[in-house]
Amino acid sequence: MARHSFIQMSKLHNVKGRISYITSHARQENLYATYRTADNEFWSNLARESQQEFKRSGTEGKCIEARELIIALPEIYTRYEPQEVLEDFTEEFRRRYGVECVSALHHNKRKTNYHIHLIFSERKLLPEPDIKIATRSVFYDETGKRVRTKKEITGENGQIRKGCTVIKKGEIYESHLFTVKDDKFKSEPFLREVKEVYTDLINRHIADPEQQLKVFDKNSVYLPTKKIGKNNPKAAEIEADNTARQEWNRTADMALISGISEAKILEVKQTEIHEKASQSIKSKGWLPNLFRGIVEKAKDFLQNLIREKDMPPKPTLDIDMAEFRHMRNLMIKVQDKAVKIKNLQDKVLPQLKQQLADTKGLFKGKERKALEVKIKEAEAEIADRLDKIPDTLKEDGYPDVQVFMRTFREMESVVEQYNRELAEWEYQVSRKPTAAAKEQHRPPEKQSVLKHLREIQERNKQNPPQRQRKKSIDRDSR
Incomplete structure (x- = not known):
């Protein structure tokens, strides 16, 4: 990110x-x-x-x-x-x-x-102080609230109650140096x-x-993390919260690369995190452990979607355009990384966890400990590989996976449209039309498509598209 x-x-x-x-x-x-x-x-x-x-x-x-x-x-x-x-x-x-x-x-x-x-x-500051002078006696009770009559601040003994104030006629009863x-x-x-x-x-x-920095977009597929201030008594709680958020963000990157649409990920984020967290806050108040549990379940839900969806085939568009070809190679590179991560997530890690579950008995302590170390190493490797995917894209100016995928899909659509127009032209030409018809069905210009692809790249790198904001329960100030 x-x-x-x-x-x-x-x-x-x-x-x-x-x-x-x-x-x-x-x-x-x-x-x-x-x-x-x-x-x-x-x-x-x-x-x-x-x-x-x-x-x-x-x-x-x-x-x-x-x-x-x-x-x-x-x-x-x-x-x-x-x-x-x-x-x-x-x-x-x-x-x-x-x-x-x-x-x-x-x-x-x-x-x-x-x-x-x-x-x-x-x-x-006001240009001139606003001074109010009493035209008659003014009375204030113990809380400083103005009351209408002296009787309202008089005790049973006929004396002004302690803490009450009387401003006599002609005295200043209120002054203002500042605007509201x-x-x-x-x-x-x-x-x-x-x-x-x-x-x-x-x-x-x-x-x-x-x-360079950018302002966090709450309507992106990602969750913001929080800064831990000096001597913050909730430092451990915030750190655990940030870990859960980072896990969701890595999973969102994996989902995008796996071909799950941005709209679907946003839907999962809204229904599985924001709405459930909102319901939890209404019924039980803000409980960090519950929120982390909600994020963890949402991450698992998204991972299941990734498992159900086969990795999309590598793009094989034939048109020779340098910009798109370079981006296609980037896509292939991150998909190759994603395949290795999926293997670790879906095969290696479950096998190790199953082995640990099957290793029982009094004299199996050393074996269990060795398996626990391997599980932690596998989890750390998964996290490290996921963190390196955005780094691969940043070298080419894409701030995160979401912007890269959005740009790639736009460019892919432009190139596919060009291919359709080219196929139509070739079909027209194959029918041996007249000279006038040939002029009418001129081949699409590759140069204009190339210019369009560059415009898409520059627009998304410099000014990533913003979604219409919805009401969010994010508690961050980021």
Whole structure:
């Protein structure tokens, strides 16, 4: 599969504390640069006003004072000046959305994850403060909610209850330095747009097209994997989840090469993973073990489809076109790899597992252990061979198996159409037509077909076709 960008958004309930944490050299082992578009006073005022509004609204939960983006950068970015990189990425956000930001550029402890933290405000400063002066006494109860009369905050003893507030006539009872929150910042389209913007920005500084990133398409045949953050208490759980997803992705590649249509794989993904996971969440809540089990069963379902379908014959179109012939050779190469993998999956591994099941008895411990080692080696070899199939295609500019197969089928259709037209022309010519008829039935032009094949290749390599989005239960921010 192609390498995908990672851009995640989170809510901040204590923006001043978070700013202090990401910009502190004492608290960050590998902090390379920091950048601010507004001073500490701005963020203090923002936090205070956000909390005041939240209290007045009476909403349950926690107040969201600001939001944060985490943007993972490829390791090639360590060669560039950190301060310039950080300012470039931060100012891009400020120019586009017109809000204030604080950012920091970090490495994790093992220096395997170079990334930016970008905190941004959902509000803008008003040109002039909006100050409200009481024309009569204003009353607030213990929760900060405004009430109509003094009686509503008076106790049985006739005194104002503890925690309640009275603003007298002529005093300031409410002031606003900021606009209301912009709702677009909590929308899914905003996050999708940010991912596109920053993926494009990252790729501007990566010369090698094969190293460039792309935004993960949730409507592809693949499942996204999740990043494991620093000191994440759920690291083992996420790693197990990623392993299940990778197994599905490898099986999807195998299915595509085996001739199972993209539409069929998407149908299996929708019905066997998304719909069953959705039902599970509704009835039992989000349980990672259950989700992994669902993915495992879906993978087995897809593998059964692969077993039932014979490998398609190697293409043998006779027309001599360099582009198509090269792609046909690629197809033959990956199908040969797939045949070897199928042999390991359908014969070697089942035989070893059967041998292990048949090896019983007190004195067979050594034999069982040897068979278990062979089974693990066979499983590792299968995974390794499956991982190498996309690598074979990347050398020719195809980001993953899905894009390659889509391109090949389009090109195959063009060539087959050319062959049909050529056969029709040859039939017409064989009937010894008049000169006028010969002119009317001129042979199809190979050069125009060749141009069409090149266009298909370039279109799919540079801009893989996108499917219409459907509602998905994927829990990833990728």
